[in-house]
Amino acid sequence: MLDLFAAEGVLEPLEGGRGTSWRAGDLVLSPGHDESEAWLAPIQARLAVRLDEASPRSLRLALPVPARDGNLTADGWAATRFEPGTTPCRHLATLQATAHLLHARLAAAVPERPAGLDARDDRWARAERAAYDGTAARLAARSDPGGIRDLVRSLEAALDETDLGREQLVHTDLANNVLLDATGIPFVIDFSPAWRSPLWAEAVCVLDAVLWQDAPAEALDDWRSGAQRQAMLRAALFRVLSDETCDVARYAALDLADA
Numbered sequence: 001m002l003d004l005f006a007a008e009g010v011l012e013p014l015e016g017g018r019g020t021s022w023r024a025g026d027l028v029l030s031p032g033h034d035e036s037e038a039w040l041a042p043i044q045a046r047l048a049v050r051l052d053e054a055s056p057r058s059l060r061l062a063l064p065v066p067a068r069d070g071n072l073t074a075d076g077w078a079a080t081r082f083e084p085g086t087t088p089c090r091h092l093a094t095l096q097a098t099a100h101l102l103h104a105r106l107a108a109a110v111p112e113r114p115a116g117l118d119a120r121d122d123r124w125a126r127a128e129r130a131a132y133d134g135t136a137a138r139l140a141a142r143s144d145p146g147g148i149r150d151l152v153r154s155l156e157a158a159l160d161e162t163d164l165g166r167e168q169l170v171h172t173d174l175a176n177n178v179l180l181d182a183t184g185i186p187f188v189i190d191f192s193p194a195w196r197s198p199l200w201a202e203a204v205c206v207l208d209a210v211l212w213q214d215a216p217a218e219a220l221d222d223w224r225s226g227a228q229r230q231a232m233l234r235a236a237l238f239r240v241l242s243d244e245t246c247d248v249a250r251y252a253a254l255d256l257a258d259a
Contacts, residue, residue, distance in 0.1 A: 005029065005067050005079045021190070026082050027065060030190060032122075033078040037193075039116030041072045043169075044191055047109050059101045060187040080189065085182030092215045095205055098178050098186040103170055103198040110169040113195045120193075127241035128172065128194050131234045139241055147248045148240060154257040155237050162230040170194055170201035172238075175208035199227060203235035211239075211250060220254060232256060 009025035021030040041064040048061040062080040066072050089095060130136040140152040171177070173192040181187045194201070203223060209215035223232040236256050240246050 005065065005074065005077070007079070023082055027079045028062070028082050028189070029077050029079050031077055033073045033076060035071065035073055036116065036119035036121075037078070038072045039114050040191060040193055041066075041078075043110055043114075047105060050109075051105070057183075057185050059098065059105070060181060060185055061102075062187070062189045062191075083179070083181055083187055086179035086187055089178040089180050089186060090209075090213050092206065092209045092213075092219055094180075094186065095175055095178055095209060096202060098188065099171070099174050099198065099202045099205055101186075102174075102188055103168065103201065106169045106171075107166075107198075113167075114169065114193075117193065117195055123244075124172065124192065124238075124242045125194075127238050128196070130241055131237035132196075136237045136241060148246050151240060151246075151248050151252055152237060155233050155240070158229075158233055158257045160230060162227050164197040164199050164227055164231050164234075167195050167197050170196050170198055172196075172201055172204055173208075174201065174205040175213060197231070199231045200234055203228070203231040204238060207232065207235050207239060210254070217254065220256075 005024075005027060007024035007027045007029065009023075012023040014021045014023050014028060020032070021028050023029075044061060045064050048063045051057065051060050060083075062083070064072060065079040065081055067074040067079070072078060089098075126139065130139045134156075136152050136156050137149065140149045170193070171188065171191055172194045173190065174188070177188060177190045177192070179187040179189060206215070206219055206223060210217055210219055220232070223229060233256060236251060236254075240248075240251055
């Protein structure tokens with residue numbers, strides 16, 4: 001794998017993301033990718049360059065690096081340029097501000113839904129679709145460890161047809177993938193794409209921060225009515241259905257389905 005990306009140096013595990021990325025010299029190598037994502041890299045590269053050229057900088061994005069053969073993935077791995085001096089961002093207000101900035105830039109850069117999104121069939125893509133198309137209970141019924149089915153049914157029963165706003169390209173995993181560079185500017189890594197409303201993507205970010213990053217439960221107070229509530233319900237369905245091991249009690253304790 002190192003040779004495929006012409007990577008040099010000793011492998012070093014990195015913080016941030018899902019905890020599965022490695023540094024090798026000036027590259028960051030991440031698993032879990034395939035060629036169905038190839039459409040994303042040119043979009044990400046162009047936007048990364050534009051953001052770095054902006055003055056003053058307010059947001060940055062990891063720059064994709066192709067393998068030796070020109071492909072953007074190799075044996076399930078993808079590479080981006082390593083950014084020295086970064087630290088994980090765990091401040092919820094900063095994460096939400098980053099979501100607003102990134103999605104505003106993406107709305108301008110990607111005006112139409114990329115066809116490549118249809119090729120995604122990983123567990124995150126399946127869960128995202130199920131959270132919107134009414135198949136969440138059916139997906140949960142395939143396997144029901146620890147009461148997932150009942151949790152999904154309660155979340156799905158609280159859904160309505162509220163409009164969550166215009167859909168566009170969004171990052172579905174921002175809470176785990178925002179670093180601060182050496183000057184304190186948010187640096188977004190490991191782009192997880194979907195074509196949904198920015199409100200939903202922000203709801204996923206807030207939910208993840210409360211569940212896994214010690215953000216206060218009060219952060220959910222603004223998400224208990226109206227369009228924000230509907231976005232949070234679909235965010236919870238997405239996460240419950242995509243978690244490899246779902247902590248049902250942790251989700252249930254948030255009472256997201258209660259009006």
